[in-house]
Structures are given as structure tokens and as C-alpha cells.
Amino acid sequence: MPFNHNDHYHRLLLRHLPRKCRTGLDVGCGTGRFARRLAGRGIDVHAVDPSAEVIARARATAGEPADGGPLPRFEHADVTRLELPAGHYEFISCLASIHHMPFDTVTALRKALAPGGVLVILGCYPEKSPADWAWGLLASPVNAVARLAVGAAERCRPAGAAPVQAPIAPPRVPLSRIRREAAVLLPGCRIRRLLFWRYLLVFRKDGLRTGE
Template sequence: MPFNHNDHYHRLLLRHLPKTCRTALDVGCGTGRFARRLAGRGIDVHAVDPSAEVVAHARATAGEPADGSPLPRFEHADVTRLELPTGHYEFISCLAAIHHMPFETVTPLRKALAPGGVLVILGCYPEKSAADWAWSLAAVPVNAVARLAVAAAEGRRPAGAAPVQAPVAPPDVPLSRIRRDAAVLLPGCRIRRLLFWRYLLVFRENGLPPGG
């Protein structure tokens, strides 16, 4: 299993989980790793992904939690076509998936947030500016070391079948436009650049309309 940039940031995303969270939506759940971490905290997790293969794998590998925690409800679905319940989820996560859909999809996701609910997006962006390239250059040696460490660890384990991976696509919306669109659609959100070609967007629903 190569070094996974999204898995690397799981703990960072969990820091934004509301303390009394009971319901969560994981958009673009892939093989279900983050959804299982949420469910392991006793949260009712609805996890959706448009890839039938990865959803089947997520269901097959979910297992039975030893502590009696609920299993995520994995659904093969395109979130842009789903009718999400209004004001229902206390936490919505979207890991490296928003660039697979129109960014305006954040509007129905926002409507699905309960009052005080949190939306976190771990997003990808293409290198367009000097700052983008500087961060990319800084990430290259760190990424190489991380991959070597993971490869060494995996080399000590018995070989198995190739892992199922979610479909990937290169991002095409620059971070500057993401910031601009998010300021309108998710007023008050915070965006910060991360290493490994990612950004973190955090939005808390306060009931105000865009621009309010």
C-alpha cells in the first residue's frame, strides 16, 4: 500500500468533529477508511461514493467492530443526484472528492448540515501560481521519504492481492478560485494550504444565508 496522502490527514480532520456528533455524511468515501474511523466513535455514518467497486469493497471489509460500534451505511450513489435530508448531519466530510464534481455541490451539502454542524473538505488543486509551485517543491522530498518508509514496512509483510483504490482524476480548479467561490457559497469558512498538494476547508453552519 503506497503512502496515502488522504489517510495522512485523518487525524487533522477529526479535530474538527463536534464533541457531541451523532450523525455524519462521508462524501466520496472510497474504500471506507475514514467512514470507519467516524463510526468507531459511535457516530451514525452515511457514506456514499459513485464507484460501485469501491463501495462493494468498503462493505466487504467493514467487518464487525469489537467494541460494538455501528458500521457505516455504505451507499453506491452520486451525491449530486441524492436528495439529502435538510439540517440532518452534524458532520460532513469530503476527502479528495470535491474536484470530481462541481464546486457548487457544497450548497446542498451545507443545507444538509444541522445547526452548528461542520463541513470539512480535504481538497486537491493544480499548481498555477508561484506559491503553488513552492509548496509542491517542498512536498516532493517529504513525500519521497514517506513513500520509502511505507514501502519498507510493506516489504516485511506477506504479498497479497492488489488493493482496491477509488478512481482518481486530476484537479483543474486553482486554489484562488476555490477561495473566491467558497467565500460566497460558504461564508465564514476557513481555508488553509496543506502539504502534499491538498487544502483544508472548514465551515460551521450558523444558519446565515450566503453573504449574511
């Protein structure tokens, strides 16, 4: 499918960057598209993914530093087994990756946030409730149009190397349970439902304002 739901929300996630952000962690970075966008803003980005194949592609396509800024540091690693530095990262992102691991992994991510740091999760959820199904019905025609538009644009581009896709797993935890667990593990976080079977969770440590 040429239309990437996660890429569609990059700009929304970037609105939650703390002002003058210097350090970032991208969890489940895949081929590194979002990590590169963060690095392009002058952020020192540590990007991790458990798939060796996608990390290899991320490193191969890292390109040159933007405006003399740093390149992401791509690491083949399972974040649930890493010893993350406490209070270090000013911005942590998880794009369609938290459902690949126990949700309580957010506890370690919270501890890794610097004072005033921000954790953003673009999460996936299964359709379990009438509200889920209603949003799914709303998203389906928009998704179809977007797929057609992006597919047409892709056909006009020269053929390149076959794309490498990060491993996919279906989400199993309903949004209602995610809300309950997040309220305990990330007190004060905000969760809102998005189109394309996604939700956005934003947690600000110590209440620092973002660049919205």
C-alpha cells in the same frame, strides 16, 4: 504509491468533529477507511461513492462494529443526484472528492448540515501560481521520504488481495478560485494550504465549536 496523502490527514480532520457528534456523511468515501474511523467513534455514518467497485470493497472490509457501535452505511450513489435530508448531518467530510464534481455541490452539503454542524473538505488543487510551485517543491522531498518508509513497511507484510483504488481525476480548479467560490457559498469558512498538494476547508454552521 503506498503512501496515501488522504489517510495522512485523517487525524487532522477528526479534530474538527463537533462535540458529541452523532450523525455523519462521508462524500466520496472510497474503500471506507475514514468512514470506519468515524463509525469507531460511535457516529452513525452514511458513506457514499459513485464507484460500485470501491463500495463493494468498502462493504467487504467493513469488519465488526467497534465497541458495539454502528458500521458505516455504504451506498453506491452520486451525491450530486441524491436528495440529502435537510439539517440532518452533524459532520460532513469530503476527502479528495470535491474536485470530481461541481464545486457548488457544497451548497447542498451546507443545507444538509444540522444546526451547529461542521463540513470539512480535504481538497486537491493544481499547481498554477508561484505559491503553488513553492509548496510543491517543499512537499516533494517529504513525499519521497514518506513513500520510501511506507513502501518498506508494506514489503514486510504478508501479501494480501490486490488493493482497490477509487477512480482518480486530476484537479483543474486553482486554489485562488476555490477561495473565491467558497467565500460566497460557505460564508465564514476557513481555508488553509497543506503539504502534499492539498488544502483544508472548514465550515461551521452557526459557529459551533469543534473538539480542537
